[in-house]
Amino acid sequence: MSPLRQLIALAAFGLSAVDARAFFAHYMIGGIDSSTDHAERDIQDAIAVGFDGFAMNMGSPGASWLKSTVDQLFDAANGTDFGLFFSFDTLQHSSLVDHLEFFKQYRDHPNYMRAGADNFPIISSFGGYDDASDWAHYKSNSDIYLIPNLDDTNIQAYYHEPSEHLSQFNEIVDGYFSWESAWPTSTGKPANVSSVGDQAVMSFAHDAGKSYMMGISPVQYKDMTGSNWYRIGEANLPQRMEQILDLQPDFVEFISWNDGGESHYLGNLWEEAYTTAPEILEYANTDDWPHDAWQPLVTSFINAYKAGVRADEMEAASGNAVGSMWYRGMLKSCTESRPSNADAAIDSVNYAIVVPASSEGYTIRVSSGGEVLSTVEAKAGLNYAAVEGMQVGAQKVELLDSSGNVVMRAASTSDVTDSSKCNFNFNVAGP
Numbered sequence: 089m090s091p092l093r094q095l096i097a098l099a100a101f102g103l104s105a106v107d108a109r110a111f112f113a114h115y116m117i118g119g120i121d122s123s124t125d126h127a128e129r130d131i132q133d134a135i136a137v138g139f140d141g142f143a144m145n146m147g148s149p150g151a152s153w154l155k156s157t158v159d160q161l162f163d164a165a166n167g168t169d170f171g172l173f174f175s176f177d178t179l180q181h182s183s184l185v186d187h188l189e190f191f192k193q194y195r196d197h198p199n200y201m202r203a204g205a206d207n208f209p210i211i212s213s214f215g216g217y218d219d220a221s222d223w224a225h226y227k228s229n230s231d232i233y234l235i236p237n238l239d240d241t242n243i244q245a246y247y248h249e250p251s252e253h254l255s256q257f258n259e260i261v262d263g264y265f266s267w268e269s270a271w272p273t274s275t276g277k278p279a280n281v282s283s284v285g286d287q288a289v290m291s292f293a294h295d296a297g298k299s300y301m302m303g304i305s306p307v308q309y310k311d312m313t314g315s316n317w318y319r320i321g322e323a324n325l326p327q328r329m330e331q332i333l334d335l336q337p338d339f340v341e342f343i344s345w346n347d348g349g350e351s352h353y354l355g356n357l358w359e360e361a362y363t364t365a366p367e368i369l370e371y372a373n374t375d376d377w378p379h380d381a382w383q384p385l386v387t388s389f390i391n392a393y394k395a396g397v398r399a400d401e402m403e404a405a406s407g408n409a410v411g412s413m414w415y416r417g418m419l420k421s422c423t424e425s426r427p428s429n430a431d432a433a434i435d436s437v438n439y440a441i442v443v444p445a446s447s448e449g450y451t452i453r454v455s456s457g458g459e460v461l462s463t464v465e466a467k468a469g470l471n472y473a474a475v476e477g478m479q480v481g482a483q484k485v486e487l488l489d490s491s492g493n494v495v496m497r498a499a500s501t502s503d504v505t506d507s508s509k510c511n512f513n514f515n516v517a518g519p
């Protein structure tokens with residue numbers, strides 16, 4: 089039984105939703121070719137990683153291609169434990185009424201994900217702070233578990249004065265979902281992601297008897313007409329894992345399963361979803377930049393989250409070490425198509441390795457362009473770093489045992505170049 093279903097079973101005995109520990113992936117609904125098995129592969133891949141469900145990003149409710157994709161996903165989920173729920177993209181389509189009409193067609197499907205003591209279908213969102221009265225109207229007339237993202241208006245107040253900024257929503261929502269805190273604020277300088285804002289919103293939510301969902305993402309990089317930006321980045325993914333395991337929010341959403349446009353993805357990017365924006369495939373496609381080498385690391389993280397343990401107690405399912413390395417394909421001094429906030433980037437070789445507690449005397453060695461950049465002692469659980477000094481050429485991260493034997497190695501799949509053309513998407517390599 090998945091934890092959420094366990095929770096639902098528990099909910100029948102009056103226990104609260106906040107023990108759910110369910111783990112979702114944000115899923116961009118694009119056009120999927122119904123003559124392929126792509127919907128089924130996405131769901132099977134996500135189940136294999138350990139996800140409980142997809143938060144389906146709905147940008148165009150009513151579009152026939154969108155309905156086709158949603159139908160394919162529900163059909164593919166049918167017969168599994170995997171849940172699906174809608175995340176209304178209010179920035180792409182602001183009419184809540186349209187979103188909710190569409191939702192009505194699916195809310196009774198057995199795979200529509202439910203939560204809370206009343207076992208209501210979940211609705212989440214990307215944005216919607218300014219729609220308080222519409223949310224209130226709908227919530228008072230329908231049985232839903234509402235966990236919207238409300239950091240789209242006055243982000244400063246959302247994360248620092250939630251009791252003033254959000255108090256009107258306590259009457260309306262069942263929980264709060266934060267999006268922007270998944271990456272550091274862009275200041276043009278290197279920075280680490282922070283959970284200070286999450287802590288404030290989570291205590292506010294819990295004090296009001298609401299749940300809290302945290303976001304986690306490896307990077308954000310976009311290079312489309314009119315949108316060319318970079319959001320860190322290097323050690324963001326493992327740093328956020330550490331923060332989430334410290335805070336133990338009620339839900340977690342991985343951002344995202346398949347957002348090629350923003351270079352954050354863990355699964356496949358299907359080409360047919362990009363026919364209206366083919367330029368995305370030039371910097372994000374899963375033939376040239378596969379990200380699936382992050383999946384075993386995410387599995388270890390999901391297991392730790394569900395077990396309620398901290399990052400230093402993360403383990404690999406196999407009992408061996410697990411991990412990956414990632415790097416940008418060129419130096420950050422690239423000039424052509426240079427994204428905003430590029431100065432925040434570091435020329436680093438990045439890695440995260442989960443080391444078994446029994447592995448005494450292990451070290452992690454990082455090499456770049458044929459030169460060793462660092463050798464550090466490994467500790468039990470999650471080890472990670474953004475090792476500065478990445479050079480042109482091959483990249484390598486090795487885990488060595490106490491006798492100096494290499495027990496795990498992740499090597500670059502393509503060399504770092506001094507190309508002047510920027511692409512801040514990551515190359516991700518596993519053992």
Ligand SMILES: *[C@@H]1O[C@H](CO)[C@@H](O)[C@H](O)[C@H]1NC(C)=O
Binds near residue numbers: 163166167197198
């Ligand atoms: C799920 O699959 C079963 C078996 O193929 C089918 O009978 C049922 O109608 C499906 N349920 C939905 C909601 O599509």
Ligand SMILES: *[C@@H]1O[C@H](CO)[C@@H](O)[C@H](O)[C@H]1NC(C)=O
Binds near residue numbers: 278279280
């Ligand atoms: C980010 O965190 C790392 C430790 O993980 C630290 O070495 C580094 O100095 C931090 N960077 C900034 C800009 O604070």
